[in-house]
Amino acid sequence: SSCTFFLSYLLGMTAAELRCGKSVLIGKRLWGCFEDLIVWLHIYQWMTEIQNSNSELVTQHYLGNTVENRPMYYLQISQPSDKTKKIIWMDCGIHAREWIAPAFCQWFVKEILQNYKSDPNISRFLQNLDLYILPVLNVDGYIYSWETDRLWRKNRSPHMNGTCYGTDLNRNFNSSWGSVGVSYNCSSITFCGTGPESEPETKAVAQLIERKKSDILCYLTIHSYGQYILIPYGSTTEPPSNSEELMYVGEKAAAALTEKYGTSYEVGSTSLLLYSNSGSSRDWAHMIGIPFTYTFELRDTGTHGFVLPADQIQPTCEETMLAVTTIIDYVDHKYFPGGAVMLSSSSLGLSLCLSTLLEN
Numbered sequence: 001s002s003c004t005f006f007l008s009y010l011l012g013m014t015a016a017e018l019r020c021g022k023s024v025l026i027g028k029r030l031w032g033c034f035e036d037l038i039v040w041l042h043i044y045q046w047m048t049e050i051q052n053s054n055s056e057l058v059t060q061h062y063l064g065n066t067v068e069n070r071p072m073y074y075l076q077i078s079q080p081s082d083k084t085k086k087i088i089w090m091d092c093g094i095h096a097r098e099w100i101a102p103a104f105c106q107w108f109v110k111e112i113l114q115n116y117k118s119d120p121n122i123s124r125f126l127q128n129l130d131l132y133i134l135p136v137l138n139v140d141g142y143i144y145s146w147e148t149d150r151l152w153r154k155n156r157s158p159h160m161n162g163t164c165y166g167t168d169l170n171r172n173f174n175s176s177w178g179s180v181g182v183s184y185n186c187s188s189i190t191f192c193g194t195g196p197e198s199e200p201e202t203k204a205v206a207q208l209i210e211r212k213k214s215d216i217l218c219y220l221t222i223h224s225y226g227q228y229i230l231i232p233y234g235s236t237t238e239p240p241s242n243s244e245e246l247m248y249v250g251e252k253a254a255a256a257l258t259e260k261y262g263t264s265y266e267v268g269s270t271s272l273l274l275y276s277n278s279g280s281s282r283d284w285a286h287m288i289g290i291p292f293t294y295t296f297e298l299r300d301t302g303t304h305g306f307v308l309p310a311d312q313i314q315p316t317c318e319e320t321m322l323a324v325t326t327i328i329d330y331v332d333h334k335y336f337p338g339g340a341v342m343l344s345s346s347s348l349g350l351s352l353c354l355s356t357l358l359e360n
């Protein structure tokens with residue numbers, strides 16, 4: 001049923017799991033399946049639940065309001081610490097119809113919280129890095145795609161006296177805005193808006209990123225479909241200064257992903273691999289100085305396209321998790337080469353001893 005389908009997307013579980021009558025426990029709250037579920041309300045509740053049941057690690061933050069006046073929130077996963085940490089940003093659902101993207105953001109949060117104590121990689125990077133996760137960037141469009149038009153892509157801003165709707169938020173950032181691969185016609189799916197950051201959703205994200213940019217090491221934005229890991233730029237074929245390293249890490253991430261189920265990904269710049277486009281969030285993030293910026297295009301390669309069957313949600317999330325954590329691990333080791341110093345007296349003694357040796 002559509003309810004099963006919806007819940008499987010929302011909770012990152014397969015339809016089969018839900019059909020087994022397996023109830024879903026998030027925190028202390030038991031979720032049933034209701035026919036009148038309101039998508040955003042429930043993602044919102046899910047975020048609140050996640051925060052309440054992991055209050056030592058997770059906080060929910062207000063980012064801004066959408067065109068239709070819905071609040072936007074992101075989750076911050078931070079291990080309490082005295083030291084200055086850096087930030088990993090990830091957003092999902094900038095394009096409404098790419099439902100697998102928000103499902104992945106939720107999956108990612110769930111996995112981190114379930115495994116951070118037992119998984120040595122996660123516990124290592126959480127000592128150095130805070131994770132900022134925006135599960136649904138384009139809230140209005142996402143709801144519209146659930147309620148009215150499954151293949152809706154843009155936000156819901158009205159133009160031409162309400163005869164034409166929606167700006168492509170991934171053409172609306174201030175990176176060579178309006179120059180290539182966009183339309184100025186508001187009925188087009190790549191309408192870039194009336195100016196850079198003309199949309200409140202774009203502005204909300206851009207303001208936060210701008211404010212924190214000196215601490216942000218990594219900007220990940222999750223889309224579907226095509227099975228690509230894309231590096232800057234879309235607006236020019238001129239490679240970014242760190243393109244070799246971006247490619248190296250991207251290939252490493254794709255290899256980790258493939259190992260799980262054999263799914264193959266291509267890695268490259270948007271303009272060389274796909275098409276030219278301006279005003280993307282990833283290009284913008286790199287242009288303002290965030291070194292590791294990637295766009296993920298998740299499953300599949302076109303068989304089902306945006307309407308990915310529910311039984312692919314879980315494997316897609318599992319394999320993508322491996323790619324994303326590969327990138328985070330790399331960034332962690334690069335910027336925190338000393339690693340997470342364990343506070344047991346023996347290892348502290350050993351690391352002091354080693355650092356003395358290295359200095360001499």
Ligand SMILES: [Zn+2]
Pocket residue numbers: 095098223224
């Ligand atoms: Zn997209």
